[in-house]
Amino acid sequence: MKPTASEYTGWDETTPKTEAGTGAMETGNEQGLTLAEVRRTLAGVKGKKYWRSIDELASTPEFEAAVLKEFPDAAQEWVDPVSRRGFLKLMGASMAMAGLAGCTKQPDEPIYPYIKAPEDLILGKSMYFATAYPFASGSVPLLVKSDAFRPIKVDGNPDHSYNRGASDPYTQGTLLDLYDPDRSQKTTYRGDNREWTAFMEAWRSKLIAAKANGGDGLVLLSTTVTSPTLARQWKEAQAIYPKAKLVQYDPVNRDAVRTVLGAKDVQYSLTGADVILSLDADFLSGSSFPGFHRLTREYAERRKLAGVAKDATMNRMYAVESTTTTTGLKAEHRLALKPTEIPAFTAALAVALGVQTTAPSYAWTDAQATYLKALAADLKANAGKSVVIAGEQQHPSVLSLALAINEVLGNTGKTVFFTDAVNPMPTVQMAELKALVDDLWSGKADWLVMLNANPVYDAPADLNFKEAMRRAKVTVHLGKHADETGSITDWQIPASHYLESWSDARCYDGTVSVVQPLIDPLYESHTAHEIVQAMLEEPTKSAYDAVRETWQPVLSKSGDFEMNWRKTLHAGWIDGSAYEKAATATVAKVDAPAPAAKEMIEVQFRPDPTIYDGRFANVGWLQELPKPVTSLSWDNAALMSEGTMERAGLAEEDIVEITVNGRKVKAPVLVVPGQPENTITAYLGYGREMAGRVGSGAGYNAGLVRTADAMAVATGASLKKMDGRWGFAVTKSHYQDHRSKFFGGEGTGNNSLEADEALTRGIIREATLAEYKANPGFANEGETHPKVERELTLFPNWDYSTGNAWGMSIDLNSCTGCNACIVSCYAENNIAVVGKQQVRIGRNMQWLRIDAYFEGDLSAPKAHFQPMACQHCENAPCEQVCPVGATVHTPEGLNTMVYNRCVGTRYCSNNCPYKVRRFNFLLYSDYETESLKLMRNPDVTVRSRGVMEKCSYCVQRIQEAKITADKENRPVRDGEIVTACEQACPASAITFGNLNDKGSRVRALHENERSYAVLADQNTRPRTLYLAAVTNPNPALEPVLEEHSPTAG
């Protein structure tokens, strides 16, 4: 098979590879970079090397040009359509008025006191309420901060044993989802406003009519039911309407688990796992993987290296996956396989471990075979102390085999457990949906009631749900938005957000949380509970009463129900409701299918790391959040490897038409390091048409080529280059420092920006476990690891020996790059969303970013994730250049911004070596939208145009704790101040505290031998120190694997 310029259908080793490759090279500058160039540059380089982007690896002219500029294109330029002359005129006028501006009287402000003050409310003091975020992979127990009864910050419940206060990007983002101004606000019938009672009347009369025939023709289509109460209500409804149906469908579902385990779930415990194998299980990047919070915590706990260095132990992770995820990059040994190769690899591993005798025959490369051998040996050596985790979006055989492997290794009962399913109505959703669509086509469905579902957008393309839906006589959509589905149904009913309504849900370990509302519904919204309740004998029973009814038997077991109910609401969970963990379960045996041919292009569909299946598409925080690994914001892309891109004659940002079984979709191309050849990864959730002002029009809809029989991966795709280019907002290329060969580097091909500095100036410092044991002080030794020299300064040293000295420690070994901290920071600090165009020119406002430093080969990279925010330098370069004293140092060592002094010279940002300052080039903060005003943290200024801002170490929380402590005449306790990022982190990678407190955790960490300062040679003396990374590679796989990519051979 030979690639042509017009259509590309894949290749294998026999394909002549010169043509496409050189063809791409000839186009030269336009193309940007070629694999051949990359290889050539890398050929002569020895030892460790880091890189931030692929352009950098290849030293393209564009990249070198970018190096010369300190800031990305246009980030520093005036882009408003105002001419220089016009600008001067305006300036003249404002100069003349400048003095007067200070004399402007503030307008009178009214005070509206309560009529009767609510009990317990102390205005100005926040209250906290326990609730839970119901999510299909298990609910997230929460403690929500409420200011004057407005929820303003969502965080994990610190007392809950499951997540211990940790959260994740989705959960953090739900706050903005509540205040989304584009939410559906009125019940409508065919576009006309109606009252809820009008719907209830129609629904009730239909129900009464349908009672005679057992509810035939009533179909409810819901997203995965997470509420035991809803399940109970439905069960009762079924008794009355036995022929009515409730179908559950989520575009990202757990059908693989259901196929293998039926109504059981599998739970992993990583505490006792010395060796972890992830089979396409991305359990470190977000709550789309069940148990994310606990798994990440347990994974990180085994990497803290708390004790004496020579006795240090830590876990080792292997990851076999397709698209590069943070889990893969954190793994000591990552193997990139095509999606359909993974079941076969699992089978081969099962054979190697003696679980079974046959596996699909497949020509594994030498590297893959070596990996398999070493992995099998390591698992065997750690039998009973290892765990094999199967991916949810994989073929069921992977889970089936993984469980069999765990069984043989004796892990079951130690690191692997079985419980009842977290969701109360576990079903194989795809089968149900197909049956439903058939019913619709055959006219069997009278009333189609969709509960929080959006099947018009996310049902498989081949089911043509939109047309099928029209066959129903009446369609009802209960949804937070009048989305793709809600805009064409007869009835659209606004759905309540979980922070507005009563419900319940179980978390990963089965513990029941009552979902308690924090605020009255903002709009005339209702819940699924009410719609199902209408089918029962007491049709108007509220969700609150329904939830209480469900748990009355449980809570009355010991003691008074009312008392226990109040306890439950206070604590956030029902004691003792966790599932029994069993060591055995009936595991369906599923055989691994043979992989698709190597030259076939496979398209893998994955929930998006930031907007999931599209339900968070209108959450600006999550849209703007750079995705892990790619640092792409505001878009999804056809993610592919360098080699595939070149052979298809494509370049980054080109638009490619992907054809799968006759279905086509146009997508922009983005290269991902570590992606296997002939594999395209498409994140779901984009290409929404009716998401709202933020989400509509972002990205492309991968669902257009997703069919019912290929929900996870489609094979046999072909690629065709289309006209036009797509502009990506990729944030990683922004923060470049200029030290390439133009600035005295050696010109070895890898001397560049932060990546170069990562090595020569020790931005990233790491060692293997063996090296660390031999030399615990590795992080602060050698010329590339400069130390802080306190006395070497022209400025007098400030004395910090008394009082508080705030500092932070970030553990590179624990950080998994999941981004929860960034979204938490958004909510806590009222950070503005700027939009794709502004991100493209480098004006994103996140105070905290996670820098990914890649290391090693392009197709088999490792990475280090480094959260980077203001370092609060004791010798801060920004302060020395501010002409107006707007950024100053406090006696406690904070580098503070005084917004009302800032005149926007941006000198501070220019002089900041860490590039952590953010400037409001335009009026990014939304002062107009009413609903967003409710969301703001009242303790933090909402910044206007022309003001510099940056991480403040959550100074508002410091002040609050200090005032509380001062009133009680005591010092601030360690752990009393928790920064927003620290609070959200599931890996406890961030620690904040008082460096002058001898007993504080942060002081112990700062004194740890692994602690180092980034850019210590600048003598900025940062208060944030990083703990150097230690990895635990398998000696049998050292040196790092040759990439298995055929281009290497």
Added chain:
Amino acid sequence: MAQIFDRSSNALARMSLVLTGILVIALGVTLNELQRSPWVTRQGQRPDQPVPFSHEHHVQGLGLQCQYCHTSVEKSSYAGIPPTKTCMNCHAQVWTNADLLEPVRHSWATGESIPWVKVHDLPDFVYFNHSVHVNKGIGCASCHGRVDQMPLMYEQNTLQMEWCLNCHRNPGKNLRPTSQIYNMAWKAPSEDHPVWCSVTDAKVGVPTAQSVNCLTKDPGKGGATVATLEMPTAPGASAAGATTGSSPAGGMVMPASLTYTKFTSQKALGDFLIDQYHIRPPKQLSSCETCHR
């Protein structure tokens, strides 16, 4: 052609140069004065309120304590504006038909708030916390003036940053014992009106007010017989009280058992209280992040 400017023009030119200078300076001075003037700061202004509420009548006349209405002043950043219910506690019984109170009854009947006009309005970028001030020995009157003598509420001080810093740079001059916070008539100690203060141990971990006792009557001349009670904070303290004083039952310690220090100037008292109340040093108090975030 004759010269356009004759010699006398020189004087004119010089004059105009000087005048320009003076004008610029005058403008600067004017603006400076203007932005400190009550027109901008609202100092002393009495805005129209829906009800002409008299603090003088309620505080001085009736003797209501500040916290009867401003309930959260010790607990929160806001002192709190009373809900209509607080007014109705009494005005459901007295002055039930007064025209002036019509807005209150309207609010009570309809559930709409009484729209007061804010008198003390800080800029939005300033974060002020009442609780830490009243807990640390700053009396209401220090900032709000003699509210008990204000028939209509007005702003006594400018509330400008200059004014804040004036105290934050030298907090001692306004400190008073926490027992005197709500005392409108408190006067700084002088030779004529000295203040006696004593200290018990165990100062850490208990609210400020519990460790310092101050009297305005000489404890040596019977001032100590004032019924000042104190909860013992540690068994040791109780035992010490029992041995030295004529301690009654219940572990209560009579102030007579304590050693009093006499203060005859605000400076001496201020220094003492700074020490006892752990007031942060001026460097920290005047640091930007104290009020701006």
